[in-house]
Amino acid sequence: MLSPVWTLTRLPDWAQRHFYLEIFDVIEGAGGEVRFVGGCVRDELLRRPVKDIDMATTLTPDEVTEAFKESAIKVKPTGIEHGTVTLVHKGMSCEITTLRRDVVTDGRRAVVAFTTKWEEDAQRRDFTINTLLMDRQGQIYDPTGEGLNDIKRRAVVFVGDADTRIQEDILRMYRYIRFSMMVEQKIEQNLIALFQKNSAAIAQLSSERVTDEFSKILEYKNAPSYLENMQKAGLIEFSKNVKDVSKILKEYINISIRYELYNKLTVFALLAMSLGRKNPFSFSFSKKETVFIEKIETLLSDLNIQENFSQHFLKERAYYDGKAITLQALLVHFADHKTDRFDEAALTLLDKWHVPSFPLSGQDLIAQGMKEGAKLGEVLRATESWWVEKNFSPGKEACLAHALKADLSPI
Known part of the structure; x- marks a missing residue:
């Protein structure tokens, strides 16, 4: 049985919400074990804001569904094939996943089998800091025996063999970069070489998954500092000198933050415009x-x-x-x-500057006897251009007078 290795001096406010306490009551009442897992535990220990709260349990999805039959909390089967259901109640939701082990992986997705062993479940996760667990008392469990120490060192370390973890899911190379940004960790040269070795497999990833991961990467304002090593690792390829791209991004971030105008999509635009023809992925934008x-x-x-x-x-x-x-x-x-x-x-x-609205409409011209059609549209556009040239100053009456006097050839 997995034993706790540390206890928080105070249970976090988010963990004291009735919604989560009810989940513990129901799961434990059905004979199962349940823990907070992953990012919420990691971020709490790193003293970062906790956003997404996930849980793991020894019960199967069917057993979870059965356990909540009499509860006000509803169960939605959002990822049964991966052992995940979503618990929902009064605007709150939480994904809860059955402990599992990988049976088959292909670099994009995995076929899993359920288990009741926390240590076995931890071996299929990406980094040691993401394997940590917490119970309702605030006791911390470290199924790999390395996660808590890596939290203290602010170190991102693959669970077990890094090459194996990467080949299970190629996206983990980008996730490694993102978490390294989070803890401000330098990328080790041996991992740059390992990423380079696996970079050809990036083409297997969907553009949606890569775009979503880059969206998270660009949350970190230190992202430009990692671009050079990302290019060395084959994770991205630019059409111009990577140092120039990094320099522009850093300067944009500095200026935009100073004037409170930072926009992550602009950073995306700069990256997208700088990608080379041999870049291993494409972004998927709306x-x-x-x-x-x-x-x-x-x-x-x-x-x-x-x-x-x-x-x-x-x-x-x-x-x-x-x-x-x-x-x-x-x-x-x-x-x-x-x-x-x-x-x-x-x-x-x-x-x-407050952007003004053009004061004239097609209905105004029709009311003056102008017929609907192509000429009306041409007159309206020409009048709008005149209004813009006049520095947006003329009012509706002046615009109407100009439109009616417009000397345009009939269409």
């Missing part, structure tokens, strides 16, 4: 994210050819492309050119 990235790229080209940033130019771009996107493109431009192009006044002006 339509909205893709439009954002494409506009950033176009705006950067426009900004690079401007000798100076007039108020009108910045307002025009903000009006047509959106203020948020224009601000981000301006920050990236400043990051790329640093002090020789930095213009705090332009940044402040754009940040504080």
Whole structure:
């Protein structure tokens, strides 16, 4: 039987919620064992904010479902094939997974078999700091015998043989980078070589899984410092010098944080625009994210050819492309050119400017006798362009007068 190795001086507030205490009562009442597991225990011990709370149990999914039949907590079968169900009650939810061992792995997913041994379950996890367990009394269990010490050392260490863990799930190479960023650990040269050896298998990963992992990686503001070793390890490949990419990202992060304008999607855009043809993966963006990235790229080209940033130019771009996107493109431009192009006044002006709405509509022109059709659209667009050129100053009456006097050839 697994024994505790340490006890917290005080049970965390999140662990004292009635929802989790009820889970302990029901599972233990059904003859099972249950523990908090993974990230919530790791983050509590590292004194980091606890976000996702997961649990593990010796009961099978069917036994868990049966145990909660009379409880107000409902069971949703969200991952039965992997031994996972989700417990839900009054807006709270928790994934609870049966202890398991891998039977077959292919680098992307695993076929598992259930077990009742905590030590056996720990051997299939990625890093020792993610194997730690906690019970309802705040007692800590260390099934590998190494996790607690690695927490104290702030060290990310693979469970058992690193090569075996990687081949079980190729994404673990990126996860290793992410957790190393979290504890600010340098990447060891032997692991860079090991990642390089396994890098060809990255092509097996879905773009959705890689994008999701990079989304988590980019939560860390020290991410640019790891790009060079990531390229050496074959985890990413750039079309330009990786040191230049890292430098721009660092400068963008510094400037954007200083002005409280940091946007993770902009960092994604910079990475996406810098990837080389031999990059081992592709990102998977939503339509909205893709439009954002494409506009950033176009705006950067426009900004690079401007000798100076007039108020009108910045307002025009903000009006047509959106203020948020224009601000981000301006920050990236400043990051790329640093002090020789930095213009705090332009940044402040754009940040504080309220984007106006064009005061004229097609219905206004129809009310004046203009027929619906292509010409109406052309007149409206031409009037809007005139309004923008006039620095957005003319009111509705002036815009209407200009539209009615427009000398446009019939279509």
